[in-house]
Amino acid sequence: MDKNKVKEIIARRVAKEFKDGQLVNLGIGLPTLVANYISHDIDVTLQSENGFVGMGVAPKEGEEDPNLTNAGALPTTIKNSGAFFDSATSFAIIRGGHLDYTVLGALQVDEKGNLANWMIPGKLVPGMGGAMDLVTGAKKVIIAMTHTSRGNVKILEECTLPLTAKGQVDMIVTEMGVMKITNKGIVLVEKNPEFTVEEVQEVTFAKLIIPDDMKEME
Amino acid sequence: MDKNKVKEIIARRVAKEFKDGQLVNLGIGLPTLVANYISHDIDVTLQSENGFVGMGVAPKEGEEDPNLTNAGALPTTIKNSGAFFDSATSFAIIRGGHLDYTVLGALQVDEKGNLANWMIPGKLVPGMGGAMDLVTGAKKVIIAMTHTSRGNVKILEECTLPLTAKGQVDMIVTEMGVMKITNKGIVLVEKNPEFTVEEVQEVTFAKLIIPDDMKEME
Amino acid sequence: MKKLISLEEAAKLVKDDMTIMVGGFLGVGSPERILKELIKNNVKNLTLIANDTSFPGQDYGDLVVHKMVKKVIVSHIGTNRETGNQMHSKELEVVLVPQGTLAEQIRAYGAGLGAVITPTGLGTVVEEGKEILEVDGKRYIVEKPLRADIALIRASKADKNGNLIYDKSARNFNPIMAMAADIVIVEADEIVEVGELDPNFVMTPHIFVNYIVGDDK
Amino acid sequence: MKKLISLEEAAKLVKDDMTIMVGGFLGVGSPERILKELIKNNVKNLTLIANDTSFPGQDYGDLVVHKMVKKVIVSHIGTNRETGNQMHSKELEVVLVPQGTLAEQIRAYGAGLGAVITPTGLGTVVEEGKEILEVDGKRYIVEKPLRADIALIRASKADKNGNLIYDKSARNFNPIMAMAADIVIVEADEIVEVGELDPNFVMTPHIFVNYIVGDDK
Numbered sequence: 001m002d003k004n005k006v007k008e009i010i011a012r013r014v015a016k017e018f019k020d021g022q023l024v025n026l027g028i029g030l031p032t033l034v035a036n037y038i039s040h041d042i043d044v045t046l047q048s049e050n051g052f053v054g055m056g057v058a059p060k061e062g063e064e065d066p067n068l069t070n071a072g073a074l075p076t077t078i079k080n081s082g083a084f085f086d087s088a089t090s091f092a093i094i095r096g097g098h099l100d101y102t103v104l105g106a107l108q109v110d111e112k113g114n115l116a117n118w119m120i121p122g123k124l125v126p127g128m129g130g131a132m133d134l135v136t137g138a139k140k141v142i143i144a145m146t147h148t149s150r151g152n153v154k155i156l157e158e159c160t161l162p163l164t165a166k167g168q169v170d171m172i173v174t175e176m177g178v179m180k181i182t183n184k185g186i187v188l189v190e191k192n193p194e195f196t197v198e199e200v201q202e203v204t205f206a207k208l209i210i211p212d213d214m215k216e217m218e
Numbered sequence: 219m220d221k222n223k224v225k226e227i228i229a230r231r232v233a234k235e236f237k238d239g240q241l242v243n244l245g246i247g248l249p250t251l252v253a254n255y256i257s258h259d260i261d262v263t264l265q266s267e268n269g270f271v272g273m274g275v276a277p278k279e280g281e282e283d284p285n286l287t288n289a290g291a292l293p294t295t296i297k298n299s300g301a302f303f304d305s306a307t308s309f310a311i312i313r314g315g316h317l318d319y320t321v322l323g324a325l326q327v328d329e330k331g332n333l334a335n336w337m338i339p340g341k342l343v344p345g346m347g348g349a350m351d352l353v354t355g356a357k358k359v360i361i362a363m364t365h366t367s368r369g370n371v372k373i374l375e376e377c378t379l380p381l382t383a384k385g386q387v388d389m390i391v392t393e394m395g396v397m398k399i400t401n402k403g404i405v406l407v408e409k410n411p412e413f414t415v416e417e418v419q420e421v422t423f424a425k426l427i428i429p430d431d432m433k434e435m436e
Numbered sequence: 437m438k439k440l441i442s443l444e445e446a447a448k449l450v451k452d453d454m455t456i457m458v459g460g461f462l463g464v465g466s467p468e469r470i471l472k473e474l475i476k477n478n479v480k481n482l483t484l485i486a487n488d489t490s491f492p493g494q495d496y497g498d499l500v501v502h503k504m505v506k507k508v509i510v511s512h513i514g515t516n517r518e519t520g521n522q523m524h525s526k527e528l529e530v531v532l533v534p535q536g537t538l539a540e541q542i543r544a545y546g547a548g549l550g551a552v553i554t555p556t557g558l559g560t561v562v563e564e565g566k567e568i569l570e571v572d573g574k575r576y577i578v579e580k581p582l583r584a585d586i587a588l589i590r591a592s593k594a595d596k597n598g599n600l601i602y603d604k605s606a607r608n609f610n611p612i613m614a615m616a617a618d619i620v621i622v623e624a625d626e627i628v629e630v631g632e633l634d635p636n637f638v639m640t641p642h643i644f645v646n647y648i649v650g651d652d653k
Numbered sequence: 654m655k656k657l658i659s660l661e662e663a664a665k666l667v668k669d670d671m672t673i674m675v676g677g678f679l680g681v682g683s684p685e686r687i688l689k690e691l692i693k694n695n696v697k698n699l700t701l702i703a704n705d706t707s708f709p710g711q712d713y714g715d716l717v718v719h720k721m722v723k724k725v726i727v728s729h730i731g732t733n734r735e736t737g738n739q740m741h742s743k744e745l746e747v748v749l750v751p752q753g754t755l756a757e758q759i760r761a762y763g764a765g766l767g768a769v770i771t772p773t774g775l776g777t778v779v780e781e782g783k784e785i786l787e788v789d790g791k792r793y794i795v796e797k798p799l800r801a802d803i804a805l806i807r808a809s810k811a812d813k814n815g816n817l818i819y820d821k822s823a824r825n826f827n828p829i830m831a832m833a834a835d836i837v838i839v840e841a842d843e844i845v846e847v848g849e850l851d852p853n854f855v856m857t858p859h860i861f862v863n864y865i866v867g868d869d870k
Contacts, residue, residue: 052822163778291515296604316763343513381559
């Protein structure tokens with residue numbers, strides 16, 4: 001499947017989760033794309049952990065403001081209904097349970113809802129940035145990622161990489177389907193019709209629970 | 219001695235402690251009067267724990283602003299170099315050691331630097347308000363009070379009333395003199411020439427240490 | 437857009453047995469009109485979290501006078517003799533908290549922190565019955581976060597989305613209470629269109645506000 | 654009035670072995686001109702507390718590139734390969750802290766609190782070696798306050814008394830760092846007369862600021 005098509009499928013599906021009036025933080029990378037697919041019929045406020053709510057679209061070339069960037073240091077804009085604040089307040093919002101959703105990528109995620117997305121020992125140590133607070137504080141945590149990465153399986157029985165947080169993930173959205181983390185394990189609530197259940201299970205190292213009412217991924 | 223004269227002696231003497239550029243919180247009552255005696259040659263910033271620095275003089279009649287009051291809910295003003303903030307920030311300033319001085323009244327104070335000024339069990343329970351934070355957080359704590367109150371001795375070996383804070387008082391200023399709390403006890407560093415050492419000691423239930431270089435209270 | 441509601445609707449959201457936070461410092465910066473309406477409803481058994489119990493005859497001071505409150509968590513009650521009277525007659529439970537601790541307890545709940553670790557109150561009755569945490573050889577009191585079912589706050593300006601600006605010393609506890617309650621109702625002196633407040637100078641972001649009561653004209 | 658100083662004077666206040674806080678988020682809102690001057694001085698063995706280590710070739714990112722730093726306490730190093738390299742070669746000690754914890758640790762020092770009690774990092778390596786506090790049956794990590802000898806911050810406007818206003822997302826860590834250092838030096842984009850800033854909208858009160866560096870024109 002085309003890489004951009006994969007990203008679009010995932011971002012489009014995540015965007016459907018949001019409801020009018022909600023507050024959402026979108027992580028760097030694929031999660032950022034989710035903003036492009038939020039329905040215009042609802043009012044969703046985006047939080048940027050570097051210090052504001054009401055993040056808008058990227059500015060036109062030549063209209064960038066060096067003092068107005070997103071959490072990835074890229075120029076952005078703010079809606080006229082937005083507000084700026086300092087980093088302590090920004091993380092009071094995040095840690096304090098005021099975010100309805102955080103959408104993040106993952107290196108690994110497991111059937112207990114554990115998440116690993118901030119380091120690969122001896123190789124890559126970018127640091128956790130705001131991810132640990134986001135995952136701990138948000139009401140719902142959605143992992144938006146490609147189902148595998150360069151052939152590596154990322155949905156596991158148990159994460160092997162250092163964790164970002166324990167038992168905090170609620171939902172995983174990949175190009176293959178939508179999975180919910182439950183007490184009993186990972187439930188494949190929606191499946192992309194382009195794949196069979198067997199194909200999804202093959203690249204998932206945790207046992208998928210297939211509900212009777214499994215839906216087609218939109 | 220005339221009551222207003224007593225208050226003036228105390229307030230005038232406390233004001234001499236401050237240096238240029240310092241930040242000071244003055245309690246309700248007698249301590250408030252200290253503001254009137256701060257030298258015009260120095261710039262002392264007054265903090266008001268209800269949420270600002272740069273408190274000015276009382277407004278003229280008719281110029282009161284209902285949204286600009288001191289910690290006693292009386293109308294006040296702010297200098298154009300001042301700044302407003304919320305209660306959490308106000309007490310971050312107080313508790314965080316950013317105040318050079320707090321000046322408060324007392325019901326009792328003792329030779330260990332203990333202070334009691336917020337309740338008399340079974341009789342009067344106004345509450346501690348900001349006093350406990352002020353006394354704990356300020357770099358120096360000055361007690362400004364009449365030496366006795368209706369015949370009751372207030373400077374003791376050990377406070378009998380519930381404490382506001384333990385071992386935090388640095389200095390006591392009364393109409394009789396200036397006392398410093400030291401490891402060895404209370405030192406009478408300055409004495410009002412209108413009283414003898416014996417007269418001061420008689421109304422002080424802690425042993426006063428009289429230094430060789432005791433000064434006359436100005 | 438946030439729901440603009442009337443004073444009557446706002447007051448009706450407060451029900452018996454609720455815990456409410458009320459902004460203000462001795463009444464300055466408190467939502468007077470909502471409180472006046474609330475008193476008409478004669479709600480009972482409230483727990484009131486505020487800086488103080490204000491004065492009898494005004495704002496939240498009158499909640500005590502009208503015996504609508506079973507418990508207060510405040511830093512000061514000296515300006516409202518009715519609070520002291522009801523405390524002595526055991527009709528009212530009074531929990532006195534140092535003002536800075538109170539502010540941090542409210543902020544801590546809003547910020548998702550588990551406790552406030554403060555030196556204030558050490559060696560006093562405030563310490564009694566509380567856990568002590570030692571950090572690098574120094575002792576601190578462990579104070580728990582404070583939350584409310586409803587916060588009633590007052591702003592000088594609100595845009596229709598709920599962004600707030602406070603005026604001078606009327607700010608006090610309002611911004612932190614806006615972060616620590618399930619439902620936040622703001623009484624605004626003036627309501628302006630979205631876009632009229634500069635995002636750089638908004639003091640409470642709209643995300644904390646559920647309902648706005650306007651000037652009712 | 655606060656002391657207006659030159660870039661040279663500001664940079665000279667930073668000495669070998671000091672702990673410094675530097676405002677900014679990936680360089681946005683950091684005091685670039687002071688940092689450029691500081692790099693000329695080639696100070697050594699600094700401990701740097703900042704949100705991140707920015708990018709090589711700019712602001713505080715270059716403090717690492719020029720090997721002036723022995724230890725960083727930050728939430729993210731992924732944008733500065735030099736930080737990773739020096740970490741792997743053991744030239745640089747890297748302490749990674751969740752961003753929200755870092756912000757609260759700085760605020761806690763400024764606010765005189767003994768610790769930060771946070772759920773962030775539970776069940777991860779962040780928890781290792783740290784004390785756990787249980788509050789009402791829930792576990793939290795005890796994180797200690799962070800202080801600095803000097804904070805280098807950036808403001809959009811400063812009045813001559815040191816009252817500050819920040820601009821948009823350039824605010825970030827600047828206001829809390831202003832509260833947590835022995836000496837606070839602000840690089841202001843614009844210096845205005847006392848009285849030109851409305852006290853209601855000042856973001857950092859002058860009491861926290863020791864020195865102001867202006868536009869050096």
